Amino acid sequence: MINYPGDEGPKPIMTFDSIEHHFGKVAIGDPVNFTYRFKNTGEAPLALAHVNPSCGCTVIKSWPKEPIMPGAVGEIVGQLNTTNLSGFVKKNISILSNTIPAVTYLDLLGEVVGKEVPLNNKQAVEMERTH
Numbered sequence: 001m002i003n004y005p006g007d008e009g010p011k012p013i014m015t016f017d018s019i020e021h022h023f024g025k026v027a028i029g030d031p032v033n034f035t036y037r038f039k040n041t042g043e044a045p046l047a048l049a050h051v052n053p054s055c056g057c058t059v060i061k062s063w064p065k066e067p068i069m070p071g072a073v074g075e076i077v078g079q080l081n082t083t084n085l086s087g088f089v090k091k092n093i094s095i096l097s098n099t100i101p102a103v104t105y106l107d108l109l110g111e112v113v114g115k116e117v118p119l120n121n122k123q124a125v126e127m128e129r130t131h
Contacts, residue, residue, distance in 0.1 A: 010043035012070070014099050020107045023080070028114035032080040036093075036106055040068045047098045048074075054092040057081045058108065076106070085112040 016038045023032045040046040045067035051060045057080060064074040080091065091108040 012040050012044045012046035012068075012097070012099055013042035014046055014095070014097060014104060015039050015041040016104075016106070019105070020109060023108070023110035025111045025113050026082055028086065028112055029083050032082060032108075032110065034078055034080065034108060036076045037073060038076075039073045040070050042099075043070050044098075045069055046074075048095060049098075050094075050096040051076055052094050052096075053078065054094070057083075057085065058091050058093065060093070080108060082112045086114065087112065 016036055018036075021034045021036065023034065026032055046069075047067045048064055051063040053060060058078060059081070060076065060078045063076045068074045076093070076095070078093070080089075082089075088111055089109065093106040093108065095104045095106070096102060097104065
């Protein structure tokens, strides 16, 4: 359980280096490791209740479980499994915290490439005669 700040008094503010992580081009099956760094630029302790990826292909390996004091920094570390992905990828991570607004969204962006198979393969197919 976390307490959300009211209209009065000090509030935590979660300030990220970047809310987007661009991983460029990777081959299908190559894992993508990522880290989002942030700082509590507010005046009250920052508490993260949940850090949730938008799909099962993204795993959050670590995030701060203890309150982050004003001026302190934290990291959200994870990995994207690209085995079943192809083309442009945009995944989201939602963070529920005691900030206003309560939910912050992070983006994971890039392209997964691999061996391309043409849809209209015009190569001749050799067949064996049976009579």
